[in-house]
Amino acid sequence: MQWTIWRHIRLELPADWEMLQFSRNMVAGRCAFADRTQFRAELSWQAVSGPPDLERLASDYLAKRRLDGTIAGGVSPRRDSRGGDVPPTLARVGEWHGLRCHEGGLLTSRFSRYLGEEGCLIEFVLLWPQGLDASLEADILARVAAERPWPGGWRRWRAFGLDALAPGNLDLVECVAQPALARLGFADAREEHQVTFERLGMVPQWLRGSVRDWLARQVPSDLRDASEGRAEANGHQVEGLSGLRRGGALRRPTRYAAAAWLCPADGRLYRVAVTGLGAVEGGRPALDRLSCCEGKPLRG
Amino acid sequence: MLAARPARNAAAEAAREASGGVRIAVKRKRPRWHVPPLSWVVPIQPTRTVRLDPLGAQVWELCDGERTVEAIVDAFAAEHRLSFHEARVAVTGYLSQLVQRGALAIAIR
Numbered sequence: 001m002q003w004t005i006w007r008h009i010r011l012e013l014p015a016d017w018e019m020l021q022f023s024r025n026m027v028a029g030r031c032a033f034a035d036r037t038q039f040r041a042e043l044s045w046q047a048v049s050g051p052p053d054l055e056r057l058a059s060d061y062l063a064k065r066r067l068d069g070t071i072a073g074g075v076s077p078r079r080d081s082r083g084g085d086v087p088p089t090l091a092r093v094g095e096w097h098g099l100r101c102h103e104g105g106l107l108t109s110r111f112s113r114y115l116g117e118e119g120c121l122i123e124f125v126l127l128w129p130q131g132l133d134a135s136l137e138a139d140i141l142a143r144v145a146a147e148r149p150w151p152g153g154w155r156r157w158r159a160f161g162l163d164a165l166a167p168g169n170l171d172l173v174e175c176v177a178q179p180a181l182a183r184l185g186f187a188d189a190r191e192e193h194q195v196t197f198e199r200l201g202m203v204p205q206w207l208r209g210s211v212r213d214w215l216a217r218q219v220p221s222d223l224r225d226a227s228e229g230r231a232e233a234n235g236h237q238v239e240g241l242s243g244l245r246r247g248g249a250l251r252r253p254t255r256y257a258a259a260a261w262l263c264p265a266d267g268r269l270y271r272v273a274v275t276g277l278g279a280v281e282g283g284r285p286a287l288d289r290l291s292c293c294e295g296k297p298l299r300g
Numbered sequence: 301m302l303a304a305r306p307a308r309n310a311a312a313e314a315a316r317e318a319s320g321g322v323r324i325a326v327k328r329k330r331p332r333w334h335v336p337p338l339s340w341v342v343p344i345q346p347t348r349t350v351r352l353d354p355l356g357a358q359v360w361e362l363c364d365g366e367r368t369v370e371a372i373v374d375a376f377a378a379e380h381r382l383s384f385h386e387a388r389v390a391v392t393g394y395l396s397q398l399v400q401r402g403a404l405a406i407a408i409r
Contacts, residue, residue, distance in 0.1 A: 018385045036370070036384055037302060161383070179390040180382060202380045205355060267381045 005147045005158040006031055007045060008118055012143040017041060019159050024172045041140070042125040051114040052121055054097035058090050058112070062099050071101045093141050096124070100132065109137050117146035157184060161268065163291040164197040192254060193276040197290050200269040203262065211269065212239040215260040218271065220245050223256055236261045236292070245275065263292040305407045306372070306395055307365030312403055320354035326402040350401045359394050363404055369395065
């Protein structure tokens with residue numbers, strides 16, 4: 001099982017289920033996870049003003065689907081892979097209310113709950129191509145929780161191999177998930193404060209020269225008074241670079257700091273770049289915002 | 301798709317390059333209109349060259365007609381320390397390009 005933290009929601013899914021679709025929208029959105037062959041889970045969220053009647057939501061959904069014929073009424077004619085009939089049934093698992101039924105030919109668990117800390121309704125859909133695994137379903141649902149803010153208002157994001165702490169007042173404005181490239185970018189509305197986290201793979205294929213040289217090539221063209229630094233942290237040689245740049249719409253001078261390192265454990269190159277936030281001297285504070293090495297606790 | 305078995309075009313000739321890449325000469329099908337007297341004045345190269353960089357060559361060499369796409373993805377992921385889906389996106393995209401260029405054929409059993 002591995003943790004994913006997205007939109008301040010923490011979930012734990014089997015290690016081979018990877019996030020393939022995501023939404024950056026904090027008000028309403030979804031992300032979907034797939035195993036090797038097909039989608040297995042979908043988490044969706046919707047900001048609401050108060051706790052909804054979840055039981056009613058589930059029964060309304062069932063009635064609506066029966067009406068449009070997506071779900072067969074009574075006992076489903078299909079059988080799951082273990083040979084048991086799976087009639088559409090309303091169910092409750094802990095704080096989750098929902099139903100299990102066949103949708104689109106697949107046995108589906110569809111549960112929702114109200115996440116008070118985040119003020120949103122979340123729905124979790126699990127697909128069971130090999131038949132219902134009730135214990136995995138219970139495990140997954142039991143471990144979905146709101147990810148509380150860290151001291152100082154930091155918020156943790158964990159996806160695509162990145163495990164990052166971003167200032168809570170910044171929005172996720174960029175997310176890139178491509179082969180050997182994961183990037184999360186956070187910024188405020190005026191783009192005066194920005195944080196970018198990057199994780200790059202297949203490093204021997206493209207990195208020519210040192211990490212320091214590469215980091216120097218990533219800095220914005222308007223950077224002035226740049227100074228370099230180097231730190232050793234947990235067996236990682238961290239290259240740092242800082243200076244001043246003109247950021248935001250008003251082009252006011254703001255601090256810029258970046259750090260990059262090659263993780264010996266997973267062979268990936270990590271980079272953090274921070275613009276406009278306080279306390280970004282040298283590479284170390286930037287490093288504290290991003291973890292590598294699967295299994296080790298987040299620094300900072 | 302993951303169960304398909306890509307095989308190299310048996311009629312293509314491959315030569316390894318010093319860079320680690322591979323140059324593949326894929327035979328072209330002669331167009332119907334390419335008959336005398338038109339063929340006397342409009343020459344057509346009998347082969348088309350497909351150049352693969354070292355990474356592409358790695359994928360191409362894994363396509364032996366026995367390995368499934370899934371096995372190729374696994375091998376590529378292990379070699380480059382990528383996750384399964386990272387490697388899947390890269391490899392399947394590349395395989396489809398090679399099929400379009402005639403360097404590979406896909407067998408579905």
